[in-house]
Amino acid sequence: MHARIVVDRPGFRLDVALTAAPGEVVALLGPNGAGKTTALRALAGLVPFTEGHLRLDGTALERTPPEARPVGVVFQDYLLFPHLSALDNVAFGPRCQGATKAEARARAAAWLERMGLADHAGAKPRRLSGGQAQRVALARALAVRPRLLLLDEPLAALDARTRLEVRAGLRRHLADFEAVAVLVTHDPLDAMVLADRLVVVEHGRAVQEGTPSGIARRPRTDYIARLVGLNLYRGQADGHAVRLAAGPSVVTTEVLSGPVFVAFPPSAVTLFRDRPAGASARNLWRCEVAGLETHGDQIRADLTGELPLAADLTTVAAAELDLRPGAPVWATVKATQTHAYPA
Structure with missing residues (x-):
């Protein structure tokens, strides 16, 4: 697939390029209002392109009606x-x-069997659990033998428990999709587990693209840093020191020069009440x-001051430090726990 999706709406412009190889799962990740669903609906033919193109297996589809797209x-x-x-x-698809009723039902039965739903073939949607309904919807999408599968x-x-189980099953089905x-x-966890490659979209633009591990290690926007749980700053490097736009410097183990990002996890921050x-x-x-x-089984402290940052600590440590809003603290981070990379 090769696509450039341009959709103009009042006060908003989506302009995103997407490429994908057969068998590849690409995730569009971004905050609400970034343009992700608009991009998906444009690929499906439900939203017209203002500009751009969509080529699937070498065939141009941007002007093809939805019902005629594979x-x-x-x-x-x-x-x-x-x-x-x-x-x-x-069997509807x-x-x-053009399949006969018998052919369509045979293909549908095979897909339900594959999804582990053979015993629910006769059930109406209202009698299905959320996870079962999701698998029926996936089977319905796959039964038409699409060349492009879109998942919104x-x-x-x-719910959280069902999500864990269904996510694992969906990953298996996507791995077999050619x-x-x-x-x-x-949801960053859905993206990390299900996708081979991520395209992060903010304000209608792709701001970063790469493998899940690569993006998690080297975020390039505050939104991505928050998703993967990192403190992220931009500054000018001169050797081991990075002078941040916010004011102070950060010492790193990397030796760099010029514009860089510096990142470190909240767990790398140690807090003290006294210097x-x-x-x-x-x-x-x-x-x-x-x-x-509360952040999982820890306490996350949002800090302001010389350097705004997030710090994770245990409940016991937070109590011993008598942390509360407005309390002064000293924050330390070892250079070995920072990660600097070119901006």
């Missing part, structure tokens, strides 16, 4: 036909493509606690 779509709320059984929901927040409607799959999500004497950390800043929140 595209399967799994919508966020699945959109199963409530009056049809699971079997007939899946093949029937529209396919796990968003599931054509191109494009996934839209705002530490003889601390081994090369980076030391005076801060103030702006807020505290």
Whole structure:
């Protein structure tokens, strides 16, 4: 697939280029309003291109009506036909493509078997769990043998426990899919688990693209840094020292020159109520606690001051430090726990 998707709307312009090889899963990741779903709907033919192109297997599709595109779509709320059984929901696509009723039902039964839903073939959507409905929707999309599979927040409607199970199953099905799959999500874990490559979209533009591990290691915007749980800063490097735009310097182990990013996880930050004497950390800043929140099994402290940052610590440590909004603290980070890379 080769695409450049340009869609103009009042006060908003989407302009994103996408490429994908057969068998590749590409995730569009970004905040609400970034343009991810608009891009997906444009690929499906549900939103017209203002400019750009869509070529799939060498065929131009940007002016092709939705029903004539070799595209399967799994919508966020699945959109199963409530009056049809699971079997007939899946058979609907093949029937529209000209298959006989028997052929369509045979193909649908094979897909339900593959999804582990053979025992639910006769069930109407209202009798299916969220995870079962998601798998029926996926089977319905795959039964038309698409060359492009589009998934719009396919796990968003599931509870946390079901989501874990269905995510693992969806990954297995996508691994077997021989054509191109494009996934839209705002959940970084869905993107990291399901996708081979991420395209991060903000304000209608692609701001970073790469493998999940590469993007997690080298975020280039505050949004991405927050997603992967890193403190991120931009500055000018001169050897081991990076002078940040925010004011202070950060000492790193890398030797660089020119514009760079510096990142470190909140877990790398150590807090003290008094200025530490003889601390081994090369980076030391005076801060103030702006807020505290539970983050997993730890407490995350939002700090302002010389360097705004997030710090993770145990509940016991937070209690011993008597942390509360407005409390002054000293924050240290070892140079070996920072990571600097060219901007």
